[in-house]
Amino acid sequence: MDPQLSPIVFTHPFKSETWKHTLLFSFQSLGVLYGQLSAAPLYVFGTVPPKDFVSDETAYGLFSFIFWTMTIISLLKYALIVLRADDDGEGGTFALYSILCRHAKVGLLPNDRSANEVMNYEAGSPFKVKVESRARRAIAKHKSSHYLMLFLALFGSCMAIGDGVLTPALSVLSASSGFGRSLSHIKFSSRESEDKKISKALKEYVPVPVACAILVCLFMLQHYGTHKIGFIFAPIVIIWLLFISGVGSEAMFAGLGHFSKKSIKITFICLIYPVLVLCYAGQASYISKNMHVEDFNHLGESVPGHLRHVFVALSLLASAVGSQATITASFSIINQCLALDCFPRVKVIHTSDKIHGQVYIPDINWLLMVLCLSVTIGFHDIMKIGSVTGLAVVSGMLVTTCLMSLVIALYWEKNLLESVCFLIFFGFVEALYVSACLLNIHKGAWYLVVLFVLSFTVMLAWHYGTMKKYEFDLQNKVPTEWLTDFSPGLGVSRVPGIGFIYTDIVTGIPAFFSHFITNLPAFHQVLIFVSFKSLPVPYVHPSRRYLIGRVGPREYKIYRCVVRYGYRDHIRDTDDFEEQIIRSIGEFISLEENDFESLTSPEGRMIVVGKPSIEGNALVPLDETQLHHGPEIFPNDENQRSPPGEISERGCHPVKIKKVRFMLPPESPNMRVSVREELQELIDARESGTAYVLGQSHLVVRDGSNFLKRFLIMTYTFCDKNCREPPVALKIPHAALVEVGMVYTI
Template sequence: MLGAIGVVFGDIGTSPLYALKECFSPEHGIPFSTEATYGIISMLFWALILVVTVKYVAFVMRADNNGEGGVLSLMALALRSAAPGSGRARMFMMLGVFAACMLYGESVITPAISVLSAVEGLEVAAPGLNHYVIPITVTILTAIFLIQRFGTEAVGRLFGPITLLWFVSLGALGLLNIIKAPEILVSINPFYAYEFVTEHTLQAFIVMGSVVLVVTGVEALYLDMGHFGAKPVRLAWLFVVLPCLLLNYFGQGALLVTTPSAISNPFYLMVPEWALFPMVLLATCATVIASQAVISGAFSLTSQAIQLGLMPRMLIRHTSAAERGQIYIPIVNWTLLILVLITVVSFKKSENLAAAYGIAVTTTMLITTLLVSVVMRREWGWNPLLIIGLVIAFLVIDIAFWTANLIKLKDGGWFPLLLGSITFFLLMTWYRGRALLRARTLEDGIPLEPFIAALLAYPPHRVEGTAVFLTGNTESVPVSLLHNLKHNRVLHERVVFMSFVTRDIPYVSDLERLSLTELGSGVYILKADFGFKETPDVNQVMQLAQSQLDMPFELMDTSFFIARESVVPSKLPGMSMFRERIFAWMHQNGAKPSDFFHIPANRVVELGTKVEI
């Protein structure tokens, strides 16, 4: 539970810094009154109960893929109910990929809005320091990204206690202010939300785009449950996080009832003067932790996308020998840093970023509802009437939040949509390009087993050692083997065709990882299965082959042959020339197979070939 509090709830736990303030933004045109305060606090309360507690904690978190959550895991579950290559499968995949792309947008906005809103506390504690808010924010964010390459295992041990202290402080501050105006507790009654909506229909619809800020980070409950298990995440939410958040929001509401002028920054103005600077410091620590969580989530998401064939290979470094899933991807880290800094400098204030934040969150929530409905029917076999009732209830809330945020497109909502759309375009271009590349390779391919049989009948000169040919398709002869025979005119005494297969589960046990087929005379097909949350490793496969299959590998006697394709855009049927050029650029700049699969550089032989698509 403590670990889950530190990692899972950092994002949703920093929402009190800006959520209520944004609800009463002057742009919404809400006439300030005690009744309006009751109405908005009631909306915040029921958003946390219905969206987080009922939808995610009670239902969505049941949709685990061998214990793992997240939108790509959910997509993999939904795809099991669709025939490969069918329109239904393409629709599920595109929904899952677009939701993942919106999470990338959230990974840019979360560090920016969280740290910025925390540092803005200086404007309350020491108004003379307001000119330093942007420089301090930029410095903190740069430091967060600079330390990523060292890993977060050691720092992660501090996350739980610090975030727990943050939540206890939220609850205590809220309780102190509730005591001064206990009448705010009547907002628990949904009638006040209903009354506010009926009396101020247009303003209530607009303010829904800000109410959703209280549930930002809800996807983290689902995405990160694989690290801690569903039960600790649920318990942490129900017994620590939810009570503290509710106390704080009701406390901010109580402050507004007694001191309406506090609307300029209700969070920091509810803090006693003597505790302002410590609270700014604690809030900054909490936002750093929240930022760290979404950055790690972006690394994890990228690793999954690479394994699922949605992104080109990238250099992935494992930062912990003891903990699975602790990874660092340099290109993702530096790209996020540049985008986050541009975001802070461009938007300048957390309230300007609020509009951008909501659209990313609500789009992902909406797609999650659609995909989980498929899993409810196809995987769980629930009663259709129950599914229809639940999904309609969830969709009503999701669509209300989503459409309310669409109004804010011109005020910043375009930003995550632009980021998500560009990422979606690149991912789908890569996915389609790889399919075309495989198709062109298969067209010119030679069936493997008949070829090997003919080759062994009249073998070329055989030399000592082992040749490992990495191939994505064990049905056809690898181009690297054909080039080796053509130019070197030799065959090693032992030949292994090694193929990596990504399954639709997060992890594969070592006992189920390898399968070996012998083609005779020292020629083998070795398949290694990996989950979509694992990174293939040639060294690991060789060690397992030695221990499980009694197939020893002497590294100094082993050569790895890899075909390095050069993609040539052409007017063949497939994609537009523009997309083909982008795919060719992505293919050329992807990580080398030798780096990605952790093959010793001095044992690799790369043989080039050109493929037109």
């Protein structure tokens, strides 16, 4: 294959950001990203056991520790250095990993030479691999370094997900305990002994049910999306910050895709950092002078009595807002893992048509809610949950430091000494934090270990199974000549209509389709092989999305369409996807008459085709609304889709569905006769109907394989059977779906 490719342009919605947009994103980031930082004073001092405050100097020592942590880690490392290593506007552990995959060739998914040409490294691309350095050659040579980077990326992702489970439970339970203490000050009887019993009961039993109720409400709000939640929560955070006037995690970097780095940096440096320093300083001062007061290390005790009820209400709201940052970061991380084949298929809803990267994942949302509730009910202790959360946060920070040091050397191409200094300076500080957190493994940190083992196993097994399936497909594909030259001798007949063949390979004929033809010798008059290829970039511009080429001679009417997308694009779930592919084929046919080399290339010369315009240059779409008796198969609102595997419960009442038909453009008489005839054949085939052929894989482990391989394949098979089905993800109507089962011996 010799694709005709000009440089790909990857664009991001923040590239042309104005000051108006910066201020808008800064305002929204208060409600999404910095809610966690602003809610941290609720539990930072509260997670320290009262017995550890041996003197007033202890409070000042803790404040010094908090101040330098915020300054070194949050301000210096993240705000000033790590935010600069964005992946075209995207942040997070997998954003750093995708940069390394692109610039150091550390990706583990196997590709043949043709697939590499199609997917990534075209001449003139802004993401073309740079000149080989000694470090890059050493990393590319040793496969163990590739596995190490994948491990770091998966480990950091698991820690971010763990943070998304633990931080909401910690912050909300902290605020709810303040609510319980506030109720305990109320006099319920004239007898002091009875009041003490009631007060004690309120402190012990009120926080957990209140926290659970708030968490349920919080997770039920997630489907509104980052844009709306940011506007709802931002005023709460501003009022809360002004009220307390007084420590960060991965959420600031992982949530970069939802906002611009300029807005995040401005908000942190100008508002969040100074306000939190004042808050912690004031709280340390209060503790040093009031160590005789009950619950002196909780923020609520330092609030004057006449403002305590206001504090309780604001703290409950701020804790819910603070939880939003880690939940949003979890959605972002999992969406990136999905695109890079490191997480089972789940439904991803893009909550904004204008701003890419703002996603909501229903299945993960409810799973996080259940885990948060289990932590809150199971531990019901701020100190235990705090020790677990601390381990998750600092472990994620250490992973970011390791990957960032590689980005400095391999992507920024700085001196190796600078990379090593970054790793040693920040890595040493964070390694000390990790070792301190590990001392509390018996106090609750074991929960994070269990959560990590489960999530890491699922991610690793899915990546391993995907990799082995792709290797099998590459090894067992058949040449295109088998279909074009030998199929007539096998008595294969052509039937009316269009056949879409979905496959992972971009050259040759997939084994499952040759298996299908051997047993059922017939295929459609127009055949389109469709491949989705995820690039290690956030976005692929619509004008560079489709690669179209021929399979075999022109008279066979067999085409290949490679759909390229970034880990923030959402192209599989659009309702007009079939229409876009057919129109792209039409554009290819019209463009091909000026590309004579494509007519003589044996595998078919591929041409870049962008998303067709509304008017269309080759095929003009005509929308028709028809009455359909039965369940609605194609819902029109992208953000109101049915849950995975379900069909709308509207019964068999007649519903209106949109069907797109095509016609030749008005200037068609001026086209070459062969082009016009081929376009008309494409239109006629569309009118005859469409069928979709997918391979259904059944993985079987080869005899004599070791236990680890068997366990990973078994886990992959279990996840594959219980996750979202590909036909649903591709919006394929069941009546037009043909699944071809094949046994993959791994």
